[in-house]
Amino acid sequence: MRILNGIGASPGIAEAELTWLAQPDLSVTRVNGLDPAVEKERYSRAAAQAASELDTLYTRACETDAATAQVFEFHRMMLEDPDFCDGIVEALEQGSKAEWAVSHTAEGLSKIFSAMDGDEYMQARAADVQDVSRRLIRILKGIHDESTKFDHPVILAADDLLPSQTVRLDKKNVLGFVTKYGSSTSHSAILARTLGIPCIVSMEADFEQLIPGSTVAIDGSTGQVVVNPSKEVLAEFKARQTAHQADRLAMGLYKDRAAVTQAGHKVLVAANIGGLEDIDAVFSYGGDGVGLFRSEFIYLNRTDFPSEEAQFLIYKEVLERLAPRPVVVRTLDLGSDKQAPYFGIEGEENPAMGYRAIRICLKEPHILRTQIRALLRASVYGNLNVMFPMITQLRQVRGIKSLLAEIQHDLKAERIPFSQEVQYGIMIETPAAAIMSDVLAREVDFLSIGTNDLTQYTMAADRMNARIRDQFDPADPAVLRLVKLTAQNAHAAGIWVGVCGESAANTALTNFYMDIGIDELSVAPAAIPSVKRAVIESAPESANLLQIG
Ligand code: PEP
Numbered sequence: 006m007r008i009l010n011g012i013g014a015s016p017g018i019a020e021a022e023l024t025w026l027a028q029p030d031l032s033v034t035r036v037n038g039l040d041p042a043v044e045k046e047r048y049s050r051a052a053a054q055a056a057s058e059l060d061t062l063y064t065r066a067c068e069t070d071a072a073t074a075q076v077f078e079f080h081r082m083m084l085e086d087p088d089f090c091d092g093i094v095e096a097l098e099q100g101s102k103a104e105w106a107v108s109h110t111a112e113g114l115s116k117i118f119s120a121m122d123g124d125e126y127m128q129a130r131a132a133d134v135q136d137v138s139r140r141l142i143r144i145l146k147g148i149h150d151e152s153t154k155f156d157h158p159v160i161l162a163a164d165d166l167l168p169s170q171t172v173r174l175d176k177k178n179v180l181g182f183v184t185k186y187g188s189s190t191s192h193s194a195i196l197a198r199t200l201g202i203p204c205i206v207s208m209e210a211d212f213e214q215l216i217p218g219s220t221v222a223i224d225g226s227t228g229q230v231v232v233n234p235s236k237e238v239l240a241e242f243k244a245r246q247t248a249h250q251a252d253r254l255a256m257g258l259y260k261d262r263a264a265v266t267q268a269g270h271k272v273l274v275a276a277n278i279g280g281l282e283d284i285d286a287v288f289s290y291g292g293d294g295v296g297l298f299r300s301e302f303i304y305l306n307r308t309d310f311p312s313e314e315a316q317f318l319i320y321k322e323v324l325e326r327l328a329p330r331p332v333v334v335r336t337l338d339l340g341s342d343k344q345a346p347y348f349g350i351e352g353e354e355n356p357a358m359g360y361r362a363i364r365i366c367l368k369e370p371h372i373l374r375t376q377i378r379a380l381l382r383a384s385v386y387g388n389l390n391v392m393f394p395m396i397t398q399l400r401q402v403r404g405i406k407s408l409l410a411e412i413q414h415d416l417k418a419e420r421i422p423f424s425q426e427v428q429y430g431i432m433i434e435t436p437a438a439a440i441m442s443d444v445l446a447r448e449v450d451f452l453s454i455g456t457n458d459l460t461q462y463t464m465a466a467d468r469m470n471a472r473i474r475d476q477f478d479p480a481d482p483a484v485l486r487l488v489k490l491t492a493q494n495a496h497a498a499g500i501w502v503g504v505c506g507e508s509a510a511n512t513a514l515t516n517f518y519m520d521i522g523i524d525e526l527s528v529a530p531a532a533i534p535s536v537k538r539a540v541i542e543s544a545p546e547s548a549n550l551l552q553i554g
């Protein structure tokens with residue numbers, strides 16, 4: 006028996022024979038001096054076939070699973086992406102073989118995505134580019150679609166499972182999968198969660214020790230892979246599986262309940278989302294709304310700033326689909342770990358404390374102006390709240406308010422309707438904002454505490470640095486004191502206060518949050534039922550937490 010560890014990316018337990026995903030030979034060698042006209046013709050036929058395959062996959066997926074459909078839609082867009090196409094055509098014009106032109110261009114693009122250090126989302130997009138490239142090369146080489154059918158239950162191992170391979174998995178016989186690379190935000194992990202099968206990613210160090218044909222037991226929550234498990238371990242995994250299923254069942258009971266404490270305080274349990282693709286999950290986990298739409302994701306997956314119209318359409322759809330539930334859209338939180346080449350932000354010694362978020366938006370107001378115009382135009386389609394990130398000073402809030410007044414004035418002059426009900430709030434995610442929250446609270450309609458950054462800045466512990474993970478503790482009394490101070494100041498000013506950092510989902514803190522009267526907890530969709538349950542069952546006892554240290 007041997008225990009290997011990766012990152013648990015989709016919860017659940019499975020035990021079966023290990024099988025490696027058979028990969029067709031898609032290797033490509035460089036051949037030059039070919040007739041560009043012939044290779045261009047081969048490429049355009051392959052691109053047309055790829056487009057038609059993706060359209061079929063998209064239509065099929067639309068009927069069953071919107072998240073999957075979105076993957077194919079993204080691949081379809083990639084096929085027509087100007088950077089991708091121009092790179093290929095350039096190589097073809099130099100007499101390269103079409104297979105090489107595709108693979109060379111895809112490699113270049115995916116390297117750019119992968120190099121976005123710390124940006125898991127963009128790194129996951131590298132897998133999408135590779136997926137499109139494999140599809141084109143397979144067609145160019147005349148290889149039929151790869152099959153992932155099995156005649157008995159298996160746990161599948163692969164270097165990386167491309168999104169399109171994940172979708173075509175034989176759902177009856179593939180009980181789970183383990184990959185050498187990948188992250189918990191890669192499409193494959195997202196799809197595994199949608200399919201409800203366990204998935205473990207990032208097995209790098211030990212991966213080669215997974216011998217095909219051996220029996221493995223995997224736990225998609227802990228990231229454990231047990232090779233040739235003993236009887237005792239198998240019994241333990243069976244017990245975990247039973248507990249996991251019971252948990253899911255119990256969670257089903259809570260997801261549609263209102264989160265009301267025994268003292269009668271109603272808490273809105275909302276979802277954190279990054280785009281339209283997450284809305285289905287908000288409904289399936291019983292979210293009372295959206296407490297944090299990280300709008301920067303709209304900006305990251307592109308080569309230029311999104312237009313007012315493009316943003317308007319996205320906000321309109323989010324608001325319409327969630328109406329009458331409230332949706333809090335956070336304005337652009339660029340910089341630090343969220344970068345794209347077109348932002349043109351120069352490298353900084355200390356980006357988390359550098360030119361980011363509201364600091365950029367107030368220096369370059371046209372960016373924020375476009376976003377707020379799009380948001381206000383969309384506001385008539387649902388229940389919109391807007392919040393501003395990384396506030397440290399009162400004058401920033403005043404700056405935002407005067408920009409808002411200007412935009413509202415312009416819209417009125419242009420006779421463009423917008424809702425008067427929109428609430429405007431700020432994030433409390435710096436110690437400065439928490440300490441000044443009495444003053445800031447008088448300026449806005451709500452406060453939302455971003456405990457990820459608040460912990461990072463309070464504890465002086467980089468949230469991305471694994472070596473000091475134990476210093477980055479959102480439950481440290483220093484952080485909790487600031488959270489409590491913020492809640493008291495919000496209520497003294499007569500406004501509501503929420504928590505939208507990851508620790509909103511930490512049910513060990515729910516008693517504390519209830520004790521200080523938090524009005525909204527915004528968490529990853531899958532965490533909604535457990536948070537509702539914790540609120541309903543809460544028994545406040547925060548004093549203990551605050552006295553530590
Ligand atoms: C936070 O800082 O807690 C937060 C919610 O914002 P983000 O994680 O996107 O920085």
Ligand code: MG
Nearest residue numbers: 434455457458
């Ligand atoms: Mg933050």
